[in-house]
Amino acid sequence: MGRPAQISRPAVLAAALEVADEHGLDAVTMQAVAARLGVTAMALYRHVRSKDDLLDGLVEALLTEFPPPDPGLPWRERLALTATAVRASAGRHPAVFPLLLRRPAETDQARRVRDGVLAALREAGLDDERAARAERLISTAVLGYAASEAAGRFGHHAREVRDADFEILLDVIGACVDPGGSRSCRE
Amino acid sequence: MGRPAQISRPAVLAAALEVADEHGLDAVTMQAVAARLGVTAMALYRHVRSKDDLLDGLVEALLTEFPPPDPGLPWRERLALTATAVRASAGRHPAVFPLLLRRPAETDQARRVRDGVLAALREAGLDDERAARAERLISTAVLGYAASEAAGRFGHHAREVRDADFEILLDVIGACVDPGGSRSCRE
DNA sequence: TGGCGTAAGTATATGACGTACGCTTACCTC
DNA sequence: GAGGTAAGCGTACGTCATATACTTACGCCA
Numbered sequence: 001m002g003r004p005a006q007i008s009r010p011a012v013l014a015a016a017l018e019v020a021d022e023h024g025l026d027a028v029t030m031q032a033v034a035a036r037l038g039v040t041a042m043a044l045y046r047h048v049r050s051k052d053d054l055l056d057g058l059v060e061a062l063l064t065e066f067p068p069p070d071p072g073l074p075w076r077e078r079l080a081l082t083a084t085a086v087r088a089s090a091g092r093h094p095a096v097f098p099l100l101l102r103r104p105a106e107t108d109q110a111r112r113v114r115d116g117v118l119a120a121l122r123e124a125g126l127d128d129e130r131a132a133r134a135e136r137l138i139s140t141a142v143l144g145y146a147a148s149e150a151a152g153r154f155g156h157h158a159r160e161v162r163d164a165d166f167e168i169l170l171d172v173i174g175a176c177v178d179p180g181g182s183r184s185c186r187e
Numbered sequence: 188m189g190r191p192a193q194i195s196r197p198a199v200l201a202a203a204l205e206v207a208d209e210h211g212l213d214a215v216t217m218q219a220v221a222a223r224l225g226v227t228a229m230a231l232y233r234h235v236r237s238k239d240d241l242l243d244g245l246v247e248a249l250l251t252e253f254p255p256p257d258p259g260l261p262w263r264e265r266l267a268l269t270a271t272a273v274r275a276s277a278g279r280h281p282a283v284f285p286l287l288l289r290r291p292a293e294t295d296q297a298r299r300v301r302d303g304v305l306a307a308l309r310e311a312g313l314d315d316e317r318a319a320r321a322e323r324l325i326s327t328a329v330l331g332y333a334a335s336e337a338a339g340r341f342g343h344h345a346r347e348v349r350d351a352d353f354e355i356l357l358d359v360i361g362a363c364v365d366p367g368g369s370r371s372c373r374e
Numbered sequence: 375t376g377g378c379g380t381a382a383g384t385a386t387a388t389g390a391c392g393t394a395c396g397c398t399t400a401c402c403t404c
Numbered sequence: 405g406a407g408g409t410a411a412g413c414g415t416a417c418g419t420c421a422t423a424t425a426c427t428t429a430c431g432c433c434a
Protein backbone atom coordinates (compact mmCIF):
# COMPACT_ATOMS: atom_id res chain seq x y z
CA MET A 1 0.00 0.00 0.00
CA GLY A 2 0.95 3.63 -0.03
CA ARG A 3 2.40 5.67 -2.79
CA PRO A 4 4.75 3.94 -5.24
CA ALA A 5 8.42 4.62 -4.61
CA GLN A 6 10.40 6.72 -7.06
CA ILE A 7 13.70 5.85 -5.42
CA SER A 8 15.11 3.00 -3.34
CA ARG A 9 18.04 2.49 -1.02
CA PRO A 10 20.19 0.93 -3.75
CA ALA A 11 19.34 3.83 -6.05
CA VAL A 12 20.32 6.31 -3.34
CA LEU A 13 23.62 4.54 -2.78
CA ALA A 14 24.33 4.34 -6.50
CA ALA A 15 23.66 8.04 -6.91
CA ALA A 16 25.87 8.85 -3.93
CA LEU A 17 28.66 6.72 -5.38
CA GLU A 18 28.40 8.59 -8.68
CA VAL A 19 28.59 11.93 -6.94
CA ALA A 20 31.60 10.78 -4.94
CA ASP A 21 33.38 9.43 -8.00
CA GLU A 22 32.76 12.57 -10.01
CA HIS A 23 33.23 15.29 -7.44
CA GLY A 24 34.80 13.79 -4.34
CA LEU A 25 33.52 12.72 -0.96
CA ASP A 26 32.86 16.25 0.22
CA ALA A 27 30.44 16.71 -2.66
CA VAL A 28 28.30 13.88 -1.31
CA THR A 29 25.61 15.98 0.36
CA MET A 30 22.04 14.96 0.86
CA GLN A 31 21.00 17.70 -1.55
CA ALA A 32 23.46 16.64 -4.26
CA VAL A 33 22.45 13.01 -4.06
CA ALA A 34 18.76 13.91 -4.04
CA ALA A 35 19.15 16.27 -6.98
CA ARG A 36 20.75 13.49 -9.00
CA LEU A 37 17.68 11.37 -8.34
CA GLY A 38 15.24 14.17 -9.03
CA VAL A 39 13.83 14.30 -5.52
CA THR A 40 14.31 16.55 -2.50
CA ALA A 41 16.91 15.90 0.17
CA MET A 42 14.28 14.87 2.68
CA ALA A 43 13.03 12.11 0.42
CA LEU A 44 16.31 10.26 1.02
CA TYR A 45 15.45 9.82 4.66
CA ARG A 46 12.80 7.26 3.74
CA HIS A 47 15.65 5.04 2.56
CA VAL A 48 18.64 5.90 4.74
CA ARG A 49 18.53 6.65 8.42
CA SER A 50 21.05 9.49 8.30
CA LYS A 51 23.97 10.71 6.28
CA ASP A 52 26.24 8.41 8.26
CA ASP A 53 24.03 5.49 7.34
CA LEU A 54 24.35 6.55 3.72
CA LEU A 55 28.15 6.55 3.99
CA ASP A 56 28.09 3.13 5.63
CA GLY A 57 25.95 1.97 2.75
CA LEU A 58 28.51 3.35 0.31
CA VAL A 59 31.24 1.27 1.89
CA GLU A 60 28.99 -1.75 1.72
CA ALA A 61 28.24 -1.07 -1.92
CA LEU A 62 31.94 -0.90 -2.66
CA LEU A 63 32.51 -4.32 -1.15
CA THR A 64 29.65 -5.77 -3.15
CA GLU A 65 31.30 -4.76 -6.40
CA PHE A 66 33.65 -7.67 -6.76
CA PRO A 67 32.54 -11.30 -6.77
CA PRO A 68 34.14 -13.89 -4.48
CA PRO A 69 36.94 -15.72 -6.28
CA ASP A 70 36.24 -19.17 -7.70
CA PRO A 71 36.50 -21.55 -4.73
CA GLY A 72 38.09 -24.13 -7.01
CA LEU A 73 41.25 -22.07 -7.31
CA PRO A 74 44.22 -22.69 -5.01
CA TRP A 75 44.26 -20.61 -1.84
CA ARG A 76 47.16 -18.43 -2.85
CA GLU A 77 45.52 -17.41 -6.06
CA ARG A 78 42.27 -16.68 -4.26
CA LEU A 79 44.10 -14.38 -1.88
CA ALA A 80 45.82 -12.58 -4.74
CA LEU A 81 42.57 -12.22 -6.67
CA THR A 82 40.77 -10.80 -3.68
CA ALA A 83 43.56 -8.36 -2.94
CA THR A 84 43.67 -7.27 -6.56
CA ALA A 85 39.91 -6.85 -6.62
CA VAL A 86 40.06 -4.70 -3.51
CA ARG A 87 42.77 -2.59 -5.05
CA ALA A 88 40.82 -2.22 -8.29
CA SER A 89 37.78 -1.14 -6.31
CA ALA A 90 39.87 1.52 -4.63
CA GLY A 91 41.04 2.66 -8.04
CA ARG A 92 37.50 2.98 -9.30
CA HIS A 93 36.28 4.84 -6.23
CA PRO A 94 39.23 6.64 -4.69
CA ALA A 95 37.07 9.14 -2.88
CA VAL A 96 34.97 6.59 -1.03
CA PHE A 97 37.60 3.98 -0.36
CA PRO A 98 39.33 5.61 2.61
CA LEU A 99 36.07 5.19 4.52
CA LEU A 100 36.78 1.46 4.65
CA LEU A 101 39.61 2.11 7.07
CA ARG A 102 37.64 4.47 9.23
CA ARG A 103 34.53 2.42 9.69
CA PRO A 104 34.02 -0.71 11.80
CA ALA A 105 33.65 -3.02 8.79
CA GLU A 106 31.27 -5.30 10.62
CA THR A 107 28.74 -5.36 7.81
CA ASP A 108 27.55 -8.37 5.86
CA GLN A 109 29.71 -7.77 2.83
CA ALA A 110 32.80 -7.09 4.93
CA ARG A 111 32.21 -10.38 6.68
CA ARG A 112 31.79 -12.17 3.37
CA VAL A 113 35.16 -10.93 2.13
CA ARG A 114 36.84 -11.70 5.43
CA ASP A 115 35.41 -15.20 5.56
CA GLY A 116 36.75 -15.88 2.09
CA VAL A 117 40.22 -14.85 3.17
CA LEU A 118 39.95 -16.91 6.34
CA ALA A 119 38.91 -19.97 4.37
CA ALA A 120 41.91 -19.56 2.06
CA LEU A 121 44.25 -19.25 5.03
CA ARG A 122 42.87 -22.32 6.72
CA GLU A 123 43.31 -24.14 3.44
CA ALA A 124 46.93 -23.03 3.55
CA GLY A 125 47.24 -24.98 6.76
CA LEU A 126 46.91 -22.29 9.42
CA ASP A 127 44.88 -23.09 12.51
CA ASP A 128 41.92 -20.89 13.42
CA GLU A 129 43.84 -18.51 15.62
CA ARG A 130 46.74 -18.05 13.23
CA ALA A 131 44.40 -17.68 10.29
CA ALA A 132 42.49 -14.97 12.12
CA ARG A 133 45.70 -13.17 12.92
CA ALA A 134 47.00 -13.46 9.39
CA GLU A 135 43.70 -12.19 8.04
CA ARG A 136 43.91 -9.10 10.20
CA LEU A 137 47.43 -8.33 9.06
CA ILE A 138 46.81 -9.11 5.41
CA SER A 139 43.63 -7.11 5.11
CA THR A 140 45.26 -4.24 6.95
CA ALA A 141 48.19 -4.22 4.55
CA VAL A 142 46.02 -4.52 1.47
CA LEU A 143 43.48 -1.95 2.61
CA GLY A 144 46.28 0.34 3.70
CA TYR A 145 48.01 0.02 0.37
CA ALA A 146 44.83 0.53 -1.63
CA ALA A 147 43.78 3.47 0.51
CA SER A 148 47.20 5.09 0.26
CA GLU A 149 47.21 4.69 -3.47
CA ALA A 150 43.66 6.04 -3.75
CA ALA A 151 44.47 9.00 -1.54
CA GLY A 152 47.45 9.79 -3.74
CA ARG A 153 50.09 9.09 -1.13
CA PHE A 154 52.14 7.47 -3.93
CA GLY A 155 50.76 9.83 -6.53
CA HIS A 156 54.00 11.02 -8.03
CA HIS A 157 54.99 7.47 -8.91
CA ALA A 158 54.17 5.91 -12.25
CA ARG A 159 51.59 3.21 -12.56
CA GLU A 160 54.22 0.53 -13.23
CA VAL A 161 56.03 1.38 -10.02
CA ARG A 162 52.85 1.03 -8.03
CA ASP A 163 51.95 -2.20 -9.76
CA ALA A 164 55.38 -3.59 -8.92
CA ASP A 165 55.00 -2.46 -5.30
CA PHE A 166 51.71 -4.28 -5.07
CA GLU A 167 53.17 -7.43 -6.58
CA ILE A 168 55.84 -7.44 -3.91
CA LEU A 169 53.25 -6.93 -1.23
CA LEU A 170 51.39 -9.98 -2.55
CA ASP A 171 54.64 -11.96 -2.65
CA VAL A 172 55.48 -11.12 0.92
CA ILE A 173 52.01 -12.09 2.03
CA GLY A 174 52.15 -15.34 0.10
CA ALA A 175 55.62 -16.21 1.36
CA CYS A 176 54.56 -15.43 4.89
CA VAL A 177 51.62 -17.79 4.77
CA ASP A 178 53.12 -20.51 2.59
CA PRO A 179 54.24 -23.63 4.45
CA GLY A 180 57.35 -23.63 2.25
CA GLY A 181 58.42 -20.13 3.22
CA SER A 182 61.22 -20.19 5.73
CA ARG A 183 60.41 -17.08 7.74
CA SER A 184 56.70 -17.45 7.83
CA CYS A 185 54.03 -16.08 10.14
CA ARG A 186 53.04 -19.60 11.05
CA GLU A 187 55.25 -20.50 13.97
CA MET B 188 54.17 46.41 16.26
CA GLY B 189 50.48 45.72 16.41
CA ARG B 190 48.43 44.27 19.15
CA PRO B 191 50.02 41.50 21.26
CA ALA B 192 48.87 38.02 20.31
CA GLN B 193 46.64 36.03 22.68
CA ILE B 194 47.01 32.87 20.64
CA SER B 195 49.52 31.35 18.23
CA ARG B 196 49.51 28.66 15.58
CA PRO B 197 50.95 26.04 17.97
CA ALA B 198 48.33 26.99 20.55
CA VAL B 199 45.58 26.61 17.95
CA LEU B 200 46.87 23.19 16.93
CA ALA B 201 47.22 22.08 20.54
CA ALA B 202 43.66 23.14 21.29
CA ALA B 203 42.38 21.37 18.18
CA LEU B 204 44.23 18.22 19.18
CA GLU B 205 42.62 18.35 22.63
CA VAL B 206 39.18 18.75 21.12
CA ALA B 207 39.80 15.84 18.76
CA ASP B 208 41.12 13.60 21.54
CA GLU B 209 38.21 14.39 23.83
CA HIS B 210 35.29 14.53 21.44
CA GLY B 211 36.37 13.13 18.09
CA LEU B 212 37.38 14.61 14.79
CA ASP B 213 33.89 15.82 13.95
CA ALA B 214 33.94 17.97 17.07
CA VAL B 215 36.91 19.88 15.71
CA THR B 216 35.07 22.95 14.47
CA MET B 217 36.53 26.41 14.24
CA GLN B 218 34.09 27.51 16.95
CA ALA B 219 34.99 24.67 19.31
CA VAL B 220 38.72 25.26 18.95
CA ALA B 221 38.29 29.00 19.34
CA ALA B 222 36.08 28.59 22.40
CA ARG B 223 38.75 26.47 24.05
CA LEU B 224 41.19 29.32 23.53
CA GLY B 225 38.76 32.00 24.65
CA VAL B 226 38.58 33.78 21.31
CA THR B 227 36.13 33.92 18.43
CA ALA B 228 36.29 31.52 15.52
CA MET B 229 37.50 34.21 13.17
CA ALA B 230 40.53 34.90 15.34
CA LEU B 231 41.89 31.49 14.31
CA TYR B 232 42.23 32.66 10.73
CA ARG B 233 45.15 34.86 11.73
CA HIS B 234 47.07 31.66 12.47
CA VAL B 235 45.70 29.06 10.06
CA ARG B 236 44.76 29.66 6.45
CA SER B 237 41.66 27.51 6.54
CA LYS B 238 40.19 24.56 8.34
CA ASP B 239 42.07 22.25 5.99
CA ASP B 240 45.28 23.97 6.91
CA LEU B 241 44.39 23.41 10.56
CA LEU B 242 43.89 19.68 9.93
CA ASP B 243 47.18 19.49 8.04
CA GLY B 244 48.79 21.15 11.03
CA LEU B 245 47.24 18.54 13.28
CA VAL B 246 48.84 15.76 11.28
CA GLU B 247 52.13 17.57 11.41
CA ALA B 248 51.82 18.01 15.17
CA LEU B 249 51.21 14.30 15.53
CA LEU B 250 54.39 13.48 13.67
CA THR B 251 56.36 15.90 15.81
CA GLU B 252 55.40 14.03 18.94
CA PHE B 253 58.00 11.31 18.75
CA PRO B 254 61.74 11.94 18.51
CA PRO B 255 63.89 10.29 15.84
CA PRO B 256 65.47 7.09 17.15
CA ASP B 257 69.10 7.20 18.27
CA PRO B 258 71.15 6.97 15.05
CA GLY B 259 73.68 4.83 16.90
CA LEU B 260 71.25 1.92 17.11
CA PRO B 261 71.24 -0.83 14.48
CA TRP B 262 68.91 -0.27 11.56
CA ARG B 263 66.46 -2.96 12.50
CA GLU B 264 65.95 -1.54 15.94
CA ARG B 265 65.53 1.94 14.54
CA LEU B 266 62.78 0.68 12.24
CA ALA B 267 61.04 -1.08 15.09
CA LEU B 268 61.29 1.96 17.34
CA THR B 269 59.87 4.24 14.70
CA ALA B 270 57.02 1.87 13.96
CA THR B 271 56.25 1.52 17.64
CA ALA B 272 56.34 5.28 18.10
CA VAL B 273 53.93 5.73 15.21
CA ARG B 274 51.60 3.16 16.69
CA ALA B 275 51.76 4.78 20.11
CA SER B 276 50.95 8.12 18.55
CA ALA B 277 47.90 6.58 16.95
CA GLY B 278 46.89 5.22 20.32
CA ARG B 279 47.13 8.63 21.91
CA HIS B 280 45.22 10.37 19.14
CA PRO B 281 42.93 7.86 17.51
CA ALA B 282 40.61 10.47 16.10
CA VAL B 283 43.28 12.42 14.27
CA PHE B 284 45.44 9.57 13.13
CA PRO B 285 43.39 8.41 10.14
CA LEU B 286 44.11 11.77 8.54
CA LEU B 287 47.68 10.58 8.02
CA LEU B 288 46.45 8.14 5.42
CA ARG B 289 44.24 10.62 3.65
CA ARG B 290 46.67 13.46 3.28
CA PRO B 291 49.65 13.78 0.95
CA ALA B 292 52.20 13.53 3.75
CA GLU B 293 54.59 15.84 2.00
CA THR B 294 55.20 17.99 5.04
CA ASP B 295 58.50 18.58 6.79
CA GLN B 296 57.86 16.19 9.64
CA ALA B 297 56.59 13.48 7.32
CA ARG B 298 59.76 13.83 5.32
CA ARG B 299 61.87 13.65 8.44
CA VAL B 300 60.30 10.35 9.46
CA ARG B 301 60.51 8.96 5.96
CA ASP B 302 64.15 9.93 5.60
CA GLY B 303 64.95 8.15 8.85
CA VAL B 304 63.35 4.98 7.56
CA LEU B 305 65.13 5.32 4.23
CA ALA B 306 68.46 5.74 5.96
CA ALA B 307 67.86 2.59 7.99
CA LEU B 308 66.96 0.65 4.88
CA ARG B 309 70.04 1.79 3.01
CA GLU B 310 72.06 0.78 6.05
CA ALA B 311 70.46 -2.65 5.70
CA GLY B 312 72.04 -2.86 2.27
CA LEU B 313 69.20 -1.90 -0.04
CA ASP B 314 69.99 0.33 -2.99
CA ASP B 315 68.15 3.62 -3.40
CA GLU B 316 65.34 2.28 -5.50
CA ARG B 317 64.71 -0.78 -3.36
CA ALA B 318 64.93 1.26 -0.19
CA ALA B 319 62.35 3.69 -1.54
CA ARG B 320 60.06 0.83 -2.47
CA ALA B 321 60.48 -0.87 0.89
CA GLU B 322 59.81 2.41 2.65
CA ARG B 323 56.52 2.82 0.81
CA LEU B 324 55.39 -0.68 1.70
CA ILE B 325 56.58 -0.55 5.27
CA SER B 326 55.06 2.81 6.09
CA THR B 327 51.84 1.75 4.41
CA ALA B 328 51.65 -1.39 6.50
CA VAL B 329 52.51 0.39 9.73
CA LEU B 330 50.22 3.33 9.10
CA GLY B 331 47.49 0.97 8.00
CA TYR B 332 47.86 -1.11 11.11
CA ALA B 333 47.96 1.87 13.43
CA ALA B 334 45.00 3.49 11.72
CA SER B 335 42.98 0.30 11.79
CA GLU B 336 43.70 -0.15 15.45
CA ALA B 337 42.86 3.49 16.18
CA ALA B 338 39.64 3.27 14.24
CA GLY B 339 38.64 0.23 16.23
CA ARG B 340 38.75 -2.21 13.35
CA PHE B 341 40.34 -4.71 15.76
CA GLY B 342 38.43 -3.32 18.70
CA HIS B 343 36.96 -6.51 20.02
CA HIS B 344 40.40 -8.03 20.44
CA ALA B 345 42.36 -7.77 23.66
CA ARG B 346 45.41 -5.60 23.92
CA GLU B 347 47.74 -8.57 24.07
CA VAL B 348 46.38 -9.94 20.82
CA ARG B 349 46.97 -6.64 19.07
CA ASP B 350 50.44 -6.34 20.56
CA ALA B 351 51.27 -9.80 19.27
CA ASP B 352 49.88 -8.92 15.84
CA PHE B 353 52.08 -5.87 15.73
CA GLU B 354 55.14 -7.87 16.76
CA ILE B 355 54.55 -10.22 13.88
CA LEU B 356 54.16 -7.31 11.51
CA LEU B 357 57.54 -6.00 12.68
CA ASP B 358 59.06 -9.47 12.29
CA VAL B 359 57.80 -9.82 8.75
CA ILE B 360 59.13 -6.40 7.88
CA GLY B 361 62.49 -7.15 9.43
CA ALA B 362 62.75 -10.56 7.78
CA CYS B 363 61.81 -9.05 4.46
CA VAL B 364 64.55 -6.46 4.60
CA ASP B 365 67.22 -8.51 6.35
CA PRO B 366 69.99 -9.84 4.07
CA GLY B 367 69.75 -13.10 5.97
CA GLY B 368 66.08 -13.63 5.27
CA SER B 369 65.51 -16.14 2.52
CA ARG B 370 62.38 -14.73 0.93
CA SER B 371 63.25 -11.10 1.13
CA CYS B 372 62.04 -8.06 -0.76
CA ARG B 373 65.57 -7.41 -1.95
CA GLU B 374 65.90 -9.40 -5.15
C1' DT C 375 52.08 63.79 25.18
C1' DG C 376 49.72 62.42 21.50
C1' DG C 377 48.62 60.76 17.29
C1' DC C 378 49.76 56.93 13.55
C1' DG C 379 50.55 52.62 11.65
C1' DT C 380 49.72 47.93 12.17
C1' DA C 381 48.61 43.49 13.62
C1' DA C 382 45.19 40.85 16.60
C1' DG C 383 40.80 39.86 17.66
C1' DT C 384 35.54 40.96 17.00
C1' DA C 385 31.00 41.67 14.81
C1' DT C 386 28.11 40.58 11.47
C1' DA C 387 26.59 38.29 7.55
C1' DT C 388 26.14 34.69 3.96
C1' DG C 389 25.29 30.44 1.95
C1' DA C 390 25.61 25.50 2.41
C1' DC C 391 24.69 21.79 5.19
C1' DG C 392 22.03 17.92 8.07
C1' DT C 393 17.75 17.03 9.64
C1' DA C 394 13.11 17.62 12.57
C1' DC C 395 8.18 18.27 11.77
C1' DG C 396 4.00 18.42 9.53
C1' DC C 397 1.62 18.45 5.01
C1' DT C 398 0.33 16.67 0.41
C1' DT C 399 0.08 13.17 -2.98
C1' DA C 400 -1.00 8.85 -5.06
C1' DC C 401 -1.59 4.37 -4.72
C1' DC C 402 -4.10 0.03 -2.48
C1' DT C 403 -7.91 -2.35 -0.43
C1' DC C 404 -12.55 -2.48 0.99
C1' DG D 405 -15.50 6.13 -3.97
C1' DA D 406 -13.71 6.43 0.98
C1' DG D 407 -10.07 5.59 3.99
C1' DG D 408 -5.62 4.10 5.08
C1' DT D 409 -0.88 4.62 4.40
C1' DA D 410 3.66 5.11 2.60
C1' DA D 411 6.44 8.35 -0.43
C1' DG D 412 7.90 12.56 -1.26
C1' DC D 413 7.67 17.86 -0.29
C1' DG D 414 7.90 22.53 2.12
C1' DT D 415 9.54 24.88 5.58
C1' DA D 416 12.29 25.81 9.33
C1' DC D 417 16.22 25.66 12.55
C1' DG D 418 20.78 25.29 14.25
C1' DT D 419 25.56 24.67 12.96
C1' DC D 420 29.26 25.12 10.05
C1' DA D 421 33.23 27.56 7.30
C1' DT D 422 34.42 31.81 6.00
C1' DA D 423 34.25 36.85 3.65
C1' DT D 424 34.23 41.64 4.90
C1' DA D 425 34.54 45.39 7.62
C1' DC D 426 35.27 47.15 12.21
C1' DT D 427 37.56 47.84 16.79
C1' DT D 428 41.28 47.34 19.99
C1' DA D 429 45.89 47.71 21.83
C1' DC D 430 50.32 48.00 21.23
C1' DG D 431 55.25 50.27 19.47
C1' DC D 432 57.11 54.22 17.35
C1' DC D 433 58.10 58.88 16.20
C1' DA D 434 57.17 63.77 16.67
